[in-house]
Structure formats: structure tokens, C-alpha cells
Amino acid sequence: MNSDNVNIITGNSKILRGIHRAMILNIIREMQPISRSNIAKLTGLNKSTVSSIVSEILNEDLIFEQESADQNVGRNPINLFLKLNKYHVGAINIDSSITRYAVADIDGSIKGEAIIDTDSKNPEKFVEICIIELLKLCNKLNLDGLKGLGVNIAGIVDSKNLIVNFAPNLGWEDFNIGEAIRKVLPNIKNISVGNDAKSSALAELWFGNHKIDLSNFVFLSIGPGIGSGIVVENKLMNGEYQASGEFGHMIIFEGGDLCTCGNKGCWEAYASDRAIVSQYLTKKSDKLEHNVDFMAQDIIDMAKKKDELSIEVLKQTGFYLGLGIANIIKAIDPHAIIIGGKITQVWDIIYPEILTVVTQRAYFGRKIIIKILPTSLNVLPSLLGAATLAIEEIFDGFKIIS
Amino acid sequence: MNSDNVNIITGNSKILRGIHRAMILNIIREMQPISRSNIAKLTGLNKSTVSSIVSEILNEDLIFEQESADQNVGRNPINLFLKLNKYHVGAINIDSSITRYAVADIDGSIKGEAIIDTDSKNPEKFVEICIIELLKLCNKLNLDGLKGLGVNIAGIVDSKNLIVNFAPNLGWEDFNIGEAIRKVLPNIKNISVGNDAKSSALAELWFGNHKIDLSNFVFLSIGPGIGSGIVVENKLMNGEYQASGEFGHMIIFEGGDLCTCGNKGCWEAYASDRAIVSQYLTKKSDKLEHNVDFMAQDIIDMAKKKDELSIEVLKQTGFYLGLGIANIIKAIDPHAIIIGGKITQVWDIIYPEILTVVTQRAYFGRKIIIKILPTSLNVLPSLLGAATLAIEEIFDGFKIIS
DNA sequence: TGATTGGTTTGTTTGGGCAACCAACAAATT
DNA sequence: AATTTGTTGGTTGCCCAAACAAACCAATCA
CATH class of the missing domain: 3.30.420.40 (ATPase, nucleotide binding domain)
Known part of the structure; x- marks a missing residue:
């Protein structure tokens, strides 16, 4: 019972109103067009309460009404929409x-x-x-x-x-x-x-286009390094010192390859864009310095054009990605893992590798296969x-x- | 926005009362003896609200009052205590x-x-x-x-x-x-x-005797296997399929030692009581079947008596424990890690090993050393x-x- | 075809209950 | 007298239930 928590509840009792306001606003955002009546059913709130809150939000100019003609009997609902081009x-x-x-x-x-x-x-x-x-x-x-x-x-x-x-x-x-x-x-x-x-x-949670429930999931951002965001019960998990989800530096191979952090065997050293490039260069016996971002994209492009070495490297990366994902599943037990980064361009190459490893490693006693998907966002997450x-x-x- | 969540808020608005009731009850439990006035200060609730809720709890017979003479000026507070020997x-x-x-x-x-x-x-x-x-x-x-x-x-x-x-x-x-x-x-x-x-x-959170804040921590239960409980913002993290915190089967050494789950390189295969026993027996070149529970205790007892081999094995275990703990810190970023199990009996042997590894592995960019402590409970957690x-x-x- | 009526759904209004707050006050103590 | 604790009475604000108004469909009948 820390005092932070306490203060959340206390102060003034408009909080309940605020929570309901946010709930309704989010329902409109996610399910628009939607009627007051429908919101009442979804939230369990009384129709009058919904009406009252909706009229508040209307006054704030965050939403607008639009008459609708639906096919059902009874009075037609007034559809509510987010007001765009305003804020x-x-x-x-x-x-x-x-x-x-x-x-x-x-x-x-x-x-x-x-x-x-x-x-x-x-x-x-x-x-x-x-x-x-x-x-x-x-x-x-x-x-x-x-x-x-x-x-x-x-x-x-x-x-x-x-x-x-x-x-x-x-x-x-x-x-x-x-x-x-x-x-x-x-x-x-x-x-x-x-x-x-x-x-x-957060972007995936708010604006993602998945058809699955995202109240518990982990977003993996594969770039030069590996970052992540853990969402538990619709809330981002921040960590005591804001450093949760640093899976990139999780050790999966004690004593293994050197990572940028100075340690050996971090996941990042095996499954990041940087790892892709370094593996490629090792196999090419090329020791020159390259820009990771461009080089990784080059390898991915070559793989798309069926270049065997590139495909081999990416498959290997898929395997290592799977290892880390298996660990994440065991740690967090999410409903889904969503992956963002360049490598999602060659999802058809890496996903089978990921799935194989994860099925093998993460399913001791598990009956449900956790969904592993590329990001649904068409903007940079x-x-x-x-x-x-x-x-x-x-x-x-x-x-x-x- | 799933409907489960929605229903938590809705229904009847006695919820706020319920939350405050629980808050007050928990404050009494954790900080007794405590006065109404003090509770009001801690929660930010109005004195009259606190009085009202306290009188409800008094009626339920969960707490009792006791006059007190404190040293301060002003009317003496009426102390509140949990009522024991009742429920x-x-x-x-x-x-x-x-x-x-x-x-x-x-x-x-x-x-x-x-x-x-x-x-x-x-x-x-x-x-x-x-x-x-x-x-x-x-x-x-x-x-x-x-x-x-x-x-x-x-x-x-x-x-x-x-x-x-x-x-x-x-x-x-x-x-x-x-x-x-x-x-x-x-x-x-x-x-x-x-x-x-x-x-x-949960037991550690409710009845632990630590002087540190336990709103974010991970409890590690080291037995024949390794289990864990993750507490985030005072709430146990359950996982989508109730399987969060299965760190025991986290891979820390891809391709390493065989684990009971059938995979290789799980943390549990290196840092559990079972691992202690098997490492001990390997070094003794003994291949007989032994009961893990008794044998682990034997090794610990021998270590207490300065048996070198036992100490060596336990130090090794400390090292591997540290590896996994470093991974947990990176994943969860807790405020503390609390460890339970037989090995806490030889905390002086294993803790230095853990600390060394964790400091080396988990502090890329970290300024605060995360507390790693043995359980404070004197009953089986x-x-x-x-x-x-x-x-x-x-x-x-x-x-x-x- | 057009008007009427019944049934249905949406949304608003009204009155009441409950929780929390505020301010004044009583009680107890230095 | 000053200070602190706890209570009381009145007020505010949020939500709910129920009644009501509005809008619409469909069936029926002239």
C-alpha cells in the first residue's frame, strides 16, 4: 500500500466520472460509429449516465453526432463519431x-x-x-x-x-x-x-488493426538492437526504474557472442538487425564497417530476390528470435507477441522458423499456441x-x- | 477495451466504498496501531469518511478500538487494531x-x-x-x-x-x-x-517483514525446480493463461544441460535444488538415484560445516542464480527480488556470487542496485x-x- | 394509397440513494 | 488557551431506476 496508489483514488470523487468519460471516449474511438444506447449496453452504465457523459464530451468538441437510418425497428440511433481535423x-x-x-x-x-x-x-x-x-x-x-x-x-x-x-x-x-x-x-x-x-x-494497442484481443501482449521492436513494450491488462508495464522489457540484453547463450553492452550471449547479439549484418558478413568473410540500417535492408532485399545466403542468415535469425520469444512467453505469458522492424518484410521467411522453435521450447504444459504476428501498423510504429x-x-x- | 474490464467499474457504485474499505483495512493491518485521524491523513480521505467506514468495519468485528495515551498535545487518538482469534x-x-x-x-x-x-x-x-x-x-x-x-x-x-x-x-x-x-x-x-x-x-507482500517497498518485486521460489511470482503495482501478475513467471524454463544456455521439461539449457537445469544435487553427484562421480529434497538439504548442511565441495557447488549455483536473476531484472525491472527456498540457509555463501554476476550483467545504464534478499518469512512461504x-x-x- | 395503431428502440427527464466532502463542534489533553 | 481527535449535520455530485418523449417499422384497415 504505497501512497501513490492511495492518491489515485482519493482527492475528489470526480474520478469515477473521469474513468467513465475515458471509457466512453475509448469505446467511441474504437467502435465508431456507435450509439449512446449501445455504449450503455457495452459498459453496463445506465443510459442516462451515458447520455450525460456523452453530452459533456460533445461540448468538448471531441466527438460529433450524425443521424443514421438503420434497418431495425424502433427509433434510429444517433451515431457518434470522433471529430477529426480539429485537434x-x-x-x-x-x-x-x-x-x-x-x-x-x-x-x-x-x-x-x-x-x-x-x-x-x-x-x-x-x-x-x-x-x-x-x-x-x-x-x-x-x-x-x-x-x-x-x-x-x-x-x-x-x-x-x-x-x-x-x-x-x-x-x-x-x-x-x-x-x-x-x-x-x-x-x-x-x-x-x-x-x-x-x-x-501503445500505438499497436490504440491503433492496431488486429482482430485479436490485445489486453495482454508484448511488442518487440527489432532494429539494430531489440526493444520491447509489455502490455498487461491494457496498461503499459513501465518497471520500477522505467527499464522493463529490456529483453535485448537477456542472456540466452551464456559465454556466447559479444554484445554492444559488453556482455556475452545477449539475445540482441543473435537476433537483431546488427546480428543479421554481422552474420552475413562473417559468412561472406567480409570485415569492413557497414551502416547497420542500410546493410540490413540490403540483406532483406536480397532475400526477397531469393539470394540463398541472405535467406540462410534470416532463417538463422528467425531461429534465434524464436528462442528469445520462447523466453518471453515463459516470463510474461502474454496473449500475443507483435513484432515490428525491417524483418517483418520477410515474415514468410522468418515466421516458420520462429514458430518451430517456440512450439518446441515454450509449450511444456501449454495447450494454446500464443499468437506471433507482425505489426498491423502501416506507419513506423x-x-x-x-x-x-x-x-x-x-x-x-x-x-x-x- | 474488453468487457471484463468494463464490468469491474460498473454495476453499482458501492465500488468506491469497497475500495476505500479495503484500503483502510489494509492500512490498519499493516500499520496498527493507528488512529482514524492518521488513516485520513494517509489516504487523503476526509475524516468523516474514514470514521464512517471504520465504524462499519467495527461492526463486522474485524477490528477493535483501544484507548491510548500518546505524548502529544491534544486529544489522544483511539487506536485501531485487527481483531485476532476471531476469524x-x-x-x-x-x-x-x-x-x-x-x-x-x-x-x-x-x-x-x-x-x-x-x-x-x-x-x-x-x-x-x-x-x-x-x-x-x-x-x-x-x-x-x-x-x-x-x-x-x-x-x-x-x-x-x-x-x-x-x-x-x-x-x-x-x-x-x-x-x-x-x-x-x-x-x-x-x-x-x-x-x-x-x-x-503474495505472502511476502502481505506479511513480509522487509523495510523496503514491495509494490514491484519478484519472488523466486528455489526448490527442485524454480517458480516465481511477479508483483507489479501491488498486484500479482497472472498471465493470460495463468502461466506467467515460468522463469525456471527460461533458456540461458542454448544447447546446454538437459532439463526435466525435455529442453536443454533451461535456468532450472543450472540453479535449482535438483541442479545442486546433480552437480554435486557429478563431481563426486556418483551416479545413484537420490531424493532431491533430502540430498539438497544434506549438501547445504555440509556447506554449513565448511565442506569444500559443497561450498563450491553452492557457489556455482549462486553464479547461475545470478545469471537468471539478471535476466529477470532486465525483463521486469522490479524494485526487489526476494528469494525463498532451502538455499537461503546459506545466503552468505550464495549472495556474493549472485551479486557479482548481477552487477556485471544487469547494470548497463542502471544506477540503482536492485535489492536481492532472502525471504523475510519465518514460515514456509x-x-x-x-x-x-x-x-x-x-x-x-x-x-x-x- | 394513405391513415391508424401497436410494438420497438433510442434518448431524455426526474426523483432518489449513496458516498464523500466541508464546516462547525464536542471531547480530551498539554 | 492551544491543539488534536473524532462526530454531526448539511451539501454536493455521481449514478441509477423508472417514467416519458421521440422516432421508426410493420401490420392493418379504409
Whole structure:
């Protein structure tokens, strides 16, 4: 019983109203068009309560009504929809070499997107540049004022205090990014900062197009390294020190290959883009330095064109991916594992390998095969994730701690 | 937004009352003696609200008042205490070879305890025997009627539907233990069934004596195998198929030693009591069959007496424990890891080994050393865990789903 | 074909219950 | 007198149940 928890409940009793408001808003978002009556059935709330809350949200201009003619007997329902082209959020995804930024609507649709090179030497300065570019994009799109801003970083991020604890690829440590943002954007309401893989999980949860239940799942982001976001009962698991889900550095082969973290046998050393490249180069007996991002894409492209060596390397990667996934399944026992990254382009090559290993390793006593799927997002998950961080604030906008 | 979640909120709005009732009851339990005024400060609730709820709980006879003379100015507070020797629960812990049962008070104190051999061939029959023995114990202790019953099993248990999905050591599969219990005890109010390691985590959370915050931690139960319970934000993480925390079968050494599950390189094959015994026997060149439980205890006893080989084997075990713990830290990022099992008897031997490995492996970018501690319970954690399952029901007794 | 009526569904209004809050007050103690 | 604890009475706000109004379909009848 820590006092944090206590405060969530207490304060004023509008909380219940807030929870219901968020519930209804989310139902509209996910199931639109939907009627008040239908919402009442889904939530179990009384019709009058739903009406009251809906009229509040209507006043906030987050949704709108539209008459409908349905085929059923009885009075026709009034359909409710999210109101688009009204509120927008900014999204910035800072990666080791490339930074993407975008403006998104509250349904997660990207209104505009652009790229700049990451220059991480001076963090404050770079953040300022990103925001200025983002505002330029807003102007170009003829949008006034952003309702919120979400920023994603490949590293360990304290989302509560808006601090980048540790981002080895950027060389940032204990960087107060919240302050840096607020210096440039003093008037913006909601600022959120997160880890890229965790936010990707959030994007999948909010805007994914899967037909399966995503209340318990793990999102795996396969890039140069491996990141992840764990969702348990519809909530992102953050970890005591914001560092949960660092499966990339989980040891699967004690004493094995060297990882960038200095240890040996990390999963990342076997199943990341970097591992793909290094395995390929080893087999080619090529020892030159290459850019991981481009080279990994090259190998994937070659595999698509049936290049045998590339396919062999990717199959091997699939095997190692499966090993780690089996471990994740045993640890977390999720309902699904969703994978994002370049390798999803060659899903037909890697998935059979993953499945074989997972079935062999993770099913001692299990009767149900856990779904392993590529991301359903057609935007870069981490960029949409940054937007989701901001959108989330709008939807659950009532502050739980008053 | 699944409908399960929705129903938690809905129904009738007494939920808030229920949550506050549970909060207050738990505060009294953990911090007694405590005054109404103090509770109000801790929870942020209004004094009058606290008074109202406290008087309800007084009527239920779960707590009692006692005048106090404190040193401060002003009216002296009326101290509140849990009322003991009033309500009791039964606890049964079914292990592969030995079954323990006990009667406990609502503060987790064991009133009486006994042991029988496990006979798992006929599950219904064995459950019946256990309960009859437990009732005999009640009689002997002069206690009338149990307020609840908690049963622990080493295996995957569906706590919601009271079904043992898979308990390899007992040979039970899809056994409806709830029905079996209810056949013998048709009148008992609360029946709870759980996994032994998960329940142990619960026992540590409720009745542990640590001075650290336990809202996020992992309990590791080191026995013949390795089980675990993950607590996130004061809640046990169950897993989609009740199988979370199966770290024992996490692969840490692909292609390594054979595990009882049929795979190679599982953590359990390196860091369990069974591993201790097999490593000891290998070094002794002894190939005979031994009872794992007794033999592991023997090795530990020898180590206490400075037997070099035993110490060497245990140190080795510490090293492997550390490897797995490092992986758990990376996966879950808990605030602490609490370890239960025979090996905690030789904590001074294994802890330095664990700490070395963990510091080396799990601290890429970490600034805070995660606490790794032996269990603070002086009873068998899984037996107290079984009791906790039942006590939990009393304290959160209002049914959230109406 | 057009009007009427019954049945159905949606959404609103109204009155009441309950939980929590606030402020004033009583009680007990330094 | 000052301070702290706990209670009481009144108020607010949220939700619910039930009645009601509105809108629509379908069957029926003139």
C-alpha cells in the first residue's frame, strides 16, 4: 500500500466520472460509429449516465453526432463519431541516426511527416531544432496550435519526470528533456516522453488493426538492437526504474557472442538487425564497417530476390528470435507477441522458423499456441507511438491526481 | 477495451466504498496501531469518511478500538487494531512429495500446522483427505468454522475457475479442484486456489517483514525446480493463461544441460535444488538415484560445516542464480527480488556470487542496485501463501463484480 | 394509397440513494 | 488557551431506476 496508489483514488470523487468519460471516449474511438444506447449496453452504465457523459464530451468538441437510418425497428440511433481535423498532436521519434517527426490527428492518422538527421551532440539544441521543424510542418499543413506533443527516444526514459535517464546510442544521460521542450514550447498543454519500443506497443494497442484481443501482449521492436513494450491488462508495464522489457540484453547463450553492452550471449547479439549484418558478413568473410540500417535492408532485399545466403542468415535469425520469444512467453505469458522492424518484410521467411522453435521450447504444459504476428501498423510504429503518447493524454485527459 | 474490464467499474457504485474499505483495512493491518485521524491523513480521505467506514468495519468485528495515551498535545487518538482469534482460514500446500496444511489467523500467524505425504494418484480423494485432516486440526485447536480456505499447488492453476491446468509433478491435468473442495466443504464461503510460487509472493507482500517497498518485486521460489511470482503495482501478475513467471524454463544456455521439461539449457537445469544435487553427484562421480529434497538439504548442511565441495557447488549455483536473476531484472525491472527456498540457509555463501554476476550483467545504464534478499518469512512461504490467498478474500471481501 | 395503431428502440427527464466532502463542534489533553 | 481527535449535520455530485418523449417499422384497415 504505497501512497501513490492511495492518491489515485482519493482527492475528489470526480474520478469515477473521469474513468467513465475515458471509457466512453475509448469505446467511441474504437467502435465508431456507435450509439449512446449501445455504449450503455457495452459498459453496463445506465443510459442516462451515458447520455450525460456523452453530452459533456460533445461540448468538448471531441466527438460529433450524425443521424443514421438503420434497418431495425424502433427509433434510429444517433451515431457518434470522433471529430477529426480539429485537434492535432505533434510526434517526434529520435533514433540514433535519423529523427522523424509528424503531425497526427486524434485517430492516429498522420497528417504530415518528415525526416532530419539526428545530431545528438547538443541535446537541448537538437530538441529545439526538432520542434522548430515540427512547427514549420504545422504551418505548411495550415494547422493552428498543437494540443499535445509526444517524443520517443531509444533509451530508458522517465516518463513521469520527462527525463532521459540513459540513451547509449545518443550518448544522452540524465537529460531533462521536458525542460528543454518547455523552453521552446512554454504554452503547450501536454508533453509526453517515452521509450520507442514501449510507445510502439501503445500505438499497436490504440491503433492496431488486429482482430485479436490485445489486453495482454508484448511488442518487440527489432532494429539494430531489440526493444520491447509489455502490455498487461491494457496498461503499459513501465518497471520500477522505467527499464522493463529490456529483453535485448537477456542472456540466452551464456559465454556466447559479444554484445554492444559488453556482455556475452545477449539475445540482441543473435537476433537483431546488427546480428543479421554481422552474420552475413562473417559468412561472406567480409570485415569492413557497414551502416547497420542500410546493410540490413540490403540483406532483406536480397532475400526477397531469393539470394540463398541472405535467406540462410534470416532463417538463422528467425531461429534465434524464436528462442528469445520462447523466453518471453515463459516470463510474461502474454496473449500475443507483435513484432515490428525491417524483418517483418520477410515474415514468410522468418515466421516458420520462429514458430518451430517456440512450439518446441515454450509449450511444456501449454495447450494454446500464443499468437506471433507482425505489426498491423502501416506507419513506423515508434513514430505513431510518439503521437499515441500525446493522444493518450487527450483521451484520459482528466488528471487522476488532482 | 474488453468487457471484463468494463464490468469491474460498473454495476453499482458501492465500488468506491469497497475500495476505500479495503484500503483502510489494509492500512490498519499493516500499520496498527493507528488512529482514524492518521488513516485520513494517509489516504487523503476526509475524516468523516474514514470514521464512517471504520465504524462499519467495527461492526463486522474485524477490528477493535483501544484507548491510548500518546505524548502529544491534544486529544489522544483511539487506536485501531485487527481483531485476532476471531476469524481463521485454512491453508493447504500440496507439493510433489509432502503436503502441509495449517490454520492461520487473519494477521497471517499460524495457529497450527501439520504434514502428510502427498498421494496424487486420485486427486479428488487426496483433496478430501487433506480437508478432513485440516478439520481435525481445527477441532484440536478448538476453533469453530473456517472463514476461508486457500490451496496451493506446484503447477499452473486457473485461480478464477479453480482448476489445476497442469501440475507435472503431481500428474494432474485439467483437474477441477474447486468442485472437489466444494464437495467436502459445501458451506465454506471463500475458496481460493493458486500456484505455490505466486502465492509465496503474495505472502511476502502481505506479511513480509522487509523495510523496503514491495509494490514491484519478484519472488523466486528455489526448490527442485524454480517458480516465481511477479508483483507489479501491488498486484500479482497472472498471465493470460495463468502461466506467467515460468522463469525456471527460461533458456540461458542454448544447447546446454538437459532439463526435466525435455529442453536443454533451461535456468532450472543450472540453479535449482535438483541442479545442486546433480552437480554435486557429478563431481563426486556418483551416479545413484537420490531424493532431491533430502540430498539438497544434506549438501547445504555440509556447506554449513565448511565442506569444500559443497561450498563450491553452492557457489556455482549462486553464479547461475545470478545469471537468471539478471535476466529477470532486465525483463521486469522490479524494485526487489526476494528469494525463498532451502538455499537461503546459506545466503552468505550464495549472495556474493549472485551479486557479482548481477552487477556485471544487469547494470548497463542502471544506477540503482536492485535489492536481492532472502525471504523475510519465518514460515514456509508457500504454506503462508495458501493462507494469504484466503485472507486476501476476507480483506477485499466485497465482490467487485456484483 | 394513405391513415391508424401497436410494438420497438433510442434518448431524455426526474426523483432518489449513496458516498464523500466541508464546516462547525464536542471531547480530551498539554 | 492551544491543539488534536473524532462526530454531526448539511451539501454536493455521481449514478441509477423508472417514467416519458421521440422516432421508426410493420401490420392493418379504409
